[in-house]
Amino acid sequence: ALTNIVWAPLSEGLDSVSLSANWMWPCKNPGEDARLYKAVEACSRFACELGINIPTGKDSLSMTQKYGDEKVYSPGTVIISAGAEVSDVKKVVSPVLVRDARTAVYYIDFSFDALSLGGSAFAQSLGKVGCQAPTVQDSEYFASAFNAIQQLISEGLILAGHDISAGGMITALLEMNFANTEGGLEVKLDKLPEKDLIKILFSENPGVLIQVKDRKAVEKILEEAGVGYAVVGHPCSERHILVSKDGAEYLFGIDHLRDVWFSSSYLLDRKQSGEAQAKARFLNYKEQPLHYHFGKSFTGKMEQYGISADRRKPSGIKAAIIREKGVNGDREMAYSLYLAGFDVKDVHMTDLISGRETLEDVNMIVYCGGFSNSDVLGSAKGWAGGFLWNEKAKKALDDFYARPDTLSLGICNGCQLMVELGLLTPDHEEKPRMLHNDSHKFESQFLGLTIPKNNSVMFGSLSGDKLGIWVAHGEGKFSFPYELDKYNVIAQYSYDAYPANPNGSPCAVAGIASADGRHLAMMPHLERAIFPWQWGYYPGNRKDDEISPWIEAFVNARKWVENIKK
Known part of the structure; x- marks a missing residue:
């Protein structure tokens, strides 16, 4: 837990951390209570020595069948x-190796x-457990x-980082390279005193x-802290990891081992999705890299949009x-609208059904993502019924869409609602x-999303852009009763095949708009992607961006309303 959370800059370093312990133990069986006592004692002592607390947790002490x-x-x-307050989310270190031959990879042992x-x-892969497990001596x-x-993180000196945990050093080195499509590492372990290469790697x-890139600055900080280190590798152009130790060399193919690493997911997918989809995902996951294209006028600064x-x-x-x-997506949406310049109202369906809210004073309504009515009637079916079978709610909605000065947006569950109500194709x-x-x-x-040329208020200016975005849905496949040219497609997934097309929508359609x-x-x-730090991957050459291109869609909506109200 601690070597995972270390990659986020914490407001007060280790003193910021609080721990939660979930104990699962077959108590009241011979020897088990004593073993639990020793484990709790060791955990408590280590936390006290570090000066951090364990204020909460959960006990499951009847783990016997x-x-x-x-x-x-x-x-x-x-x-x-582990949990702690992050001082600057933009400085969180990624585990993805930067392709720069002038950099070096350092190994730092925390265990002593x-x-x-x-x-x-x-x-365990050999069917063994062993009798001596690593611990922290100091x-x-x-x-x-x-x-x-x-x-080092606070001073911006770490380019990438990975903890050594399940699988050992070799797994960490490989995982640092898996997300890249090119390049690898040359690893020299001669400076490590351990002679057994198996122990070093596993x-x-x-x-x-x-x-790191600035080796002098990094080594100065480590030495002042009394922390040992060893330079173990450098990026290379070849797609492999070359490990050498005392004259012996071992070559590991990154792409081959990535397939091995991914194969357990494939085996699970076969049970969940069937052989065809599981095989498609396994064959395509390396063949669908993210490719971005930002508009030429995009600066990444809020001042560009006057926000x-x-x-x-x-x-x-x-x-x-x-x-x-x-x-459940209302808070993120409310902030996106607010940042773009809207004054945001919270309207619950009960407000519309009771007549307390009529939507007469708003120019834009948004239906957010989530699981309305727990999807027990099907995605958004119950939500749609709330409009269709309640007179006041239906009148408020009909009156809103009859006005020429209105906009609407549906995301995820909200998209399902708009489609169910026929609001896009009346x-x-x-x-x-x-x-x-x-x-x-x-x-x-x-995944990647491509914005085709379109006339929509929100996405028109983004035509031609290729951007990263999050998806989270179980019923996202569009089914069109007419030819696709009868619909105003405003967003498509960047690849037709699964998994980059996550639901199988025809022509990779991700979103549609009304004809106007x-x-x-x-x-x-x-x-969920208006800030660079929210993206799963953001271009490394745009580190100074305050905002992502997605904010432009919300700003476009606000400007449209401003113009029509003049």
């Missing part, structure tokens, strides 16, 4: 979660203990190493790997977020439908 006259014991386990393989993934040294990494002693995160005065341009029970006798994903499961991932471009519905969540 009886079958006839026999008992099955769950192995005693504690899961530790001899390398051992007990309990490691390597040992808590004070661990704290010094932790805070030294924190200082032991899971607490430690980290960091990629400020510190705005306190109302603008007079009102937008309403319409919620049903189970909707002139069509037969409306589109939203079907279950072809994978038969909920899809949550970060005023009303828009899409499955991906642009409100």
Whole structure:
């Protein structure tokens, strides 16, 4: 937990951290209570020595199952979660290796203990557990190493980092390269005193790997903190990891081992999605890299759009977020609208049904993502019924869409609602439908979206852009009763094939708009990607961007309302 959270800049370093302990143990069986006592004592002592607390947790102490006259014991386990206040989310270190031959990869041991393989993934892969597991011999040294990494992060000296945990150093080195499509590492381990290469590569002693460029500055901070280090590698152009130790060399193909690493997901996918979809995902996951194209006029600065995160005065341009029970994307959407210059109203379906809200004073309404009515009637079916079978709510909606000065946006569950109500294609006798994903499961991932040339109010200026975005849905496949040219497509996934097309929509359609471009519905969540730090991957050459291109869609909506109200 601690070597994972170390990559985020914490407001007060290690002192910021609080832990949560989830104990799962087959108590009241011979020897188990004593083992639990020792484990709790060790955990408590280590936390006290580090000066951090464990204020909460959960106990499951009846982990025993009886079958006839026999008992099955769950192995005693504690899961530790770490939490802390982050001082600057933009400085969080990514585990993705930067392709720069002038940089170096350092190994920093946190354990101050001899390398051992007990309990490691390597040992378990051989059907063994071992008898000697790695531990932390010096808590004070661990704290010094932790805070030294924190200082390096705060000063912007770490380009990439990965903790050594399940799988050991070799797994960490490989995972730092998996997200890239080119390049690899040359790793030289001669400076490590351990002679057993297996222990070096596969032991899971607490430690980290960091990629740095300013070696002098990094080494100065580590030495002042009394933290040991070793330079173990440099990026190379070849797509492999070349490991050398005392004259022996071992070559590991990154792409081949990435397939091995991914194969367990493939085996699970076969059970969830069937052979065809599982195989498609396995064959395509490396063949669908993210490609971005930002508009030439995009600067990444808020001042470009005349917006400020510190705005306190109302603008007079009102937008309403319409919620049903189970909707959960309203806070992110409200902030996106507010940042773009809207004054945002919170409207619940009960407000519309009772007549307390008529939408007469708003120019834009937004239906957010979530799971309205827990999807028990199907995605957005119950939400749609709230409009169709309640006179006052239906009148408020009909009156709103009859006005020429209105906009609307539906995201995810809101998209399903707009399609179900036929709000985007009112002139069509037969409306589109939203079907279950072809994978038969909920899809949550970060992927590429292409904005084709379109006339929509929100996306028109983004035509030609290729951007990253999040999806999170189980019923996101568009089904169109007419030819595609009868619909105003405003967003498409960047690839036709699964998994980059997460639901199997025809022509990779991700969103459509009304014919006049005023009303828009899409499955991906642009409100979850308005800041660079929200993206799963943001271009490394745009580190100074304050905002992502997605904010432009909301600003376009606000400007349209301003112009029409003049």
